[in-house]
Amino acid sequence: MQPALTLYHYWRSSCSWRVRWALALKGLPYESVAVNLLKSEQRSDEYLALNPTGQVPMLKVGDRTVSESMAIIEWLEETYPYEPLLPKDPWDKALVREVTMMVVAGMQPLQNLKVTRFYSEDQKQRDSWSQHFIEEGFHALEKKLAPYSGPYAFGHQLTLADIAIVPQVYNALRVHVEMRRFPRMEAIYSNCLKTDYCDKAAPHRQPDAQP
Numbered sequence: 001m002q003p004a005l006t007l008y009h010y011w012r013s014s015c016s017w018r019v020r021w022a023l024a025l026k027g028l029p030y031e032s033v034a035v036n037l038l039k040s041e042q043r044s045d046e047y048l049a050l051n052p053t054g055q056v057p058m059l060k061v062g063d064r065t066v067s068e069s070m071a072i073i074e075w076l077e078e079t080y081p082y083e084p085l086l087p088k089d090p091w092d093k094a095l096v097r098e099v100t101m102m103v104v105a106g107m108q109p110l111q112n113l114k115v116t117r118f119y120s121e122d123q124k125q126r127d128s129w130s131q132h133f134i135e136e137g138f139h140a141l142e143k144k145l146a147p148y149s150g151p152y153a154f155g156h157q158l159t160l161a162d163i164a165i166v167p168q169v170y171n172a173l174r175v176h177v178e179m180r181r182f183p184r185m186e187a188i189y190s191n192c193l194k195t196d197y198c199d200k201a202a203p204h205r206q207p208d209a210q211p
């Protein structure tokens with residue numbers, strides 16, 4: 001039996017939402033530790049001792065820890081292989097990973113708090129920086145996903161790609177990206193939010209959520 005799971009996360013963090021969603025999908029209970037990014041709790045000595053990246057999410061399993069949302073989700077996938085988030089076929093899997101990485105490695109890191117704060121002190125400038133990279137990424141994603149239809153990114157099966165896209169749309173809305181220009185992204189977002197697991201993991205459902 002696995003030791004108890006503890007998730008260190010922040011309600012509005014898109015990377016945290018990915019992991020909360022995977023945990024919900026697999027029906028795994030966990031203890032929740034809120035790390036307030038706006039209060040810089042991710043840079044406290046106590047947190048850095050556990051996770052030197054100074055980022056959330058981080059999963060603690062017994063006395064072991066793992067950070068990086070994709071590493072956490074892969075561990076969950078391998079340890080709890082039901083409700084899989086990756087297709088079996090190697091090519092299909094590569095395509096799901098491609099779209100996932102477009103968001104996780106290509107888009108989200110550019111909107112990270114420490115990046116936008118370094119870029120400018122002005123919130124409007126930060127938002128327009130984020131808009132630029134989100135829009136560029138969403139244009140490419142709309143083209144990549146054009147051959148597929150159905151409620152999710154790759155059709156009728158929820159995959160890791162949806163788990164990456166939905167929190168990214170949430171970030172886009174926060175910086176006022178005009179989502180009507182990205183109908184597939186918008187549809188994936190609203191379809192997924194209608195599912196219990198995505199909704200349960202959503203920012204506004206978290207105990208530390210602010211109005």
Ligand SMILES: N[C@@H](CCC(=O)N[C@@H](CS)C(=O)NCC(=O)O)C(=O)O
Nearest residue numbers: 013014015055056068069112113114
């Ligand atoms: N590649 C990491 C990125 C983690 C990340 O960017 N976390 C953000 C919240 S979504 C964070 O903790 N930012 C803190 C900061 O910028 O100081 C992952 O996928 O987990």
